[in-house]
Amino acid sequence: MTFSEELQKRKEDAEKVIYAFLPPEEGMVREVSKAMNYSVRLGGKRLRPMILNETYRMFGGRGKAAEPFMAAIEMIHSYSLVHDDLPAMDNDELRRGEPTTHKVYGEAMAILAGDGLLNLSFETALKAFELEPDNKNIPEALRVLFNKSGLYGMLGGQSVDVKNEKALTDPDIKELEFIYENKTSRLLEAPAMTGAILAGASKEDVEGLERMARALGLAFQIKDDILDVEGDEKVLGKPVGSDEKNGKVTSVTYYGLEGAKEKVKEYSEKAVKEAAALSCKSEFLIELIKYLVDRDR
């Protein structure tokens, strides 16, 4: 199996798990359930649940506790996109080539669908208590997951990003790093750490995974900025040059194109180094890091 095939297989496996935790579209709450499911089913790489499952397995997890967490992290990711696309935020009409949730279900329903997914992510993760009653690490896994998605994680990053866009001032490099670390890295740290915590990994390994995912997130985000400059629209499936058009300050603004490429190399090497230093190895994880920074879309 090539790595691409492996990735496709793992994506499908992750989707099976995620979809099993989505609500039925029925009864009085049919409309909002449909909007919630639409948002999750819009797709994506399913990177986060894939990473969570991998770190759970590589540290010896063999139970069912990882599954609700895999679904939960994807619900958190989806909710953040639904709210991010709203007219009051980025006002995006398309995501992955499909109309965004508020374009299909209206703004009020999109707000509620996002809220519903965030609430459901918590309800879903809590199911780990039933699925692995003897697993003593669930409270810590919950703590880490929702710390990384909240005020001192993704949401905090989002709030600085919004503030900058609204103020129409250029963020300084410190702010930009804060935004990238929080908006992108935190939601990779969360699954990397949570899977390992659920499997009972050591503090040292969990911290190593945190550093790995932080570096991967930065490499991934800077790569995104580069693709927006020199990517191929046909391959990417979205217009390039949108950052410049929107007057958005990105890593390319600071480092220049070549400097940004250097940064991607630096951070991805750091991520690989951290992955290689863990007490349990995963070829897949290292391949995944390389794939994500070499991608052309």
Added chain:
Amino acid sequence: MTFSEELQKRKEDAEKVIYAFLPPEEGMVREVSKAMNYSVRLGGKRLRPMILNETYRMFGGRGKAAEPFMAAIEMIHSYSLVHDDLPAMDNDELRRGEPTTHKVYGEAMAILAGDGLLNLSFETALKAFELEPDNKNIPEALRVLFNKSGLYGMLGGQSVDVKNEKALTDPDIKELEFIYENKTSRLLEAPAMTGAILAGASKEDVEGLERMARALGLAFQIKDDILDVEGDEKVLGKPVGSDEKNGKVTSVTYYGLEGAKEKVKEYSEKAVKEAAALSCKSEFLIELIKYLVDRDR
């Protein structure tokens, strides 16, 4: 101490607990933290944390686990109001005589503040694991709390309400009951049950509290509809007749003013009966039910 004084004291006690779990307004996330805290500090009766604390105490709870849950339920209540007030939802500019969160901080920040409060409510409730490490009932309390706030609770009720308003069709009585039960009763059932669960109350008592809170919620909501028709603007602190002006279908539309008053009596008697049938009694709870249905604001 009169009951009013008792209520005031308990409100202040609840606020001390809630405020202790709010984030400091500092660092990069200062702005969104301010918006979150503003929403929570806008006030209200603090009914839900008060009920949670009471059912925890009455069933013998003596530890600290109730405190993070008290703060969490109030954060959930606040987030729902912030999002409910948004332009795409009810578009309200004032709440309790003060400008709503989006009027002060802008729409994008209000969306994030609501999201941030919901996320923080999980993080806060999870602190019960640290505060009462030996309490085996925390997972069940978490499950109930976030079930009642989610798709099959408050949020579900909200979604039907929004759908009705947008469709500009009159909801039938079944839909209206669904909305009232979910938007109002569920967030009273949650604290009533959660406090008791944390204290280790029996299944029968927890179910009795659920029925009590369901009836109280319906009585409370119908009373609200009545006050909108015949309340005193000066006492209420808000204009009356707004439901009719907005063409909103309420319980008064269905039952008429006298019929609605009958319903309030019926549901409040039911709530008192359920409270009196619990294996542990609370005078305060019974007084509170009576107070809430006799209020003139």
